[in-house]
Amino acid sequence: MLMKIVEYPSPILKQSCNPVESVNADIRKLISDMFETMYAANGVGLAAPQVGIQKNIVVIDVGRLENEQTKPDPIAIINPTFESQEGKITWEEGCLSLPELIVPMERSAKVIVNALNADGKAVKILGEQLLAVALQHEIDHLEGILLVDRLSRLKRELYRKKQSKRSTLEETIAPPSNPVGKPYLG
Numbered sequence: 001m002l003m004k005i006v007e008y009p010s011p012i013l014k015q016s017c018n019p020v021e022s023v024n025a026d027i028r029k030l031i032s033d034m035f036e037t038m039y040a041a042n043g044v045g046l047a048a049p050q051v052g053i054q055k056n057i058v059v060i061d062v063g064r065l066e067n068e069q070t071k072p073d074p075i076a077i078i079n080p081t082f083e084s085q086e087g088k089i090t091w092e093e094g095c096l097s098l099p100e101l102i103v104p105m106e107r108s109a110k111v112i113v114n115a116l117n118a119d120g121k122a123v124k125i126l127g128e129q130l131l132a133v134a135l136q137h138e139i140d141h142l143e144g145i146l147l148v149d150r151l152s153r154l155k156r157e158l159y160r161k162k163q164s165k166r167s168t169l170e171e172t173i174a175p176p177s178n179p180v181g182k183p184y185l186g
């Protein structure tokens, strides 16, 4: 079932999420709906608060951006915590909840995340390159942190003003341009 993606400045996106206590059929259905919604929006990642659910759940599929064969590589991540973060990488990031924003963002280059998978089993996820970026972007969402919160105050204010105008001038604004290459969208 396709879900509606919550957009900035909805207060839902600013709240911290709660741990999943039991990985049951309802959680698996939610994960399946989140994947469907993410793929339909051409996203690479999606966090539960982006569909209005305050739970520590993330779905990611970097397969479609990372290789030419567009091989799917879906990962469901429940109750994630970082075990380690090292190095630095800069990636062009966008967010399905932040229309028209694509910005270079510095993140850790290599991360290890502990989580539960959709079967409720403990898993360790090693993320490098795009997967490292995606894990950090999506786990930020679970803590109520948006890409726009990581911009300078000036850039954040410009974006906020642009978005408040957009609600009245929606049809006149062009889609985002991306001169650098494939952006991360989640």
Ligand code: NI
Pocket (backbone or CB within 6 Å): 094, 095, 096, 097, 137, 141, 185, 186
């Ligand atoms: Ni996002």
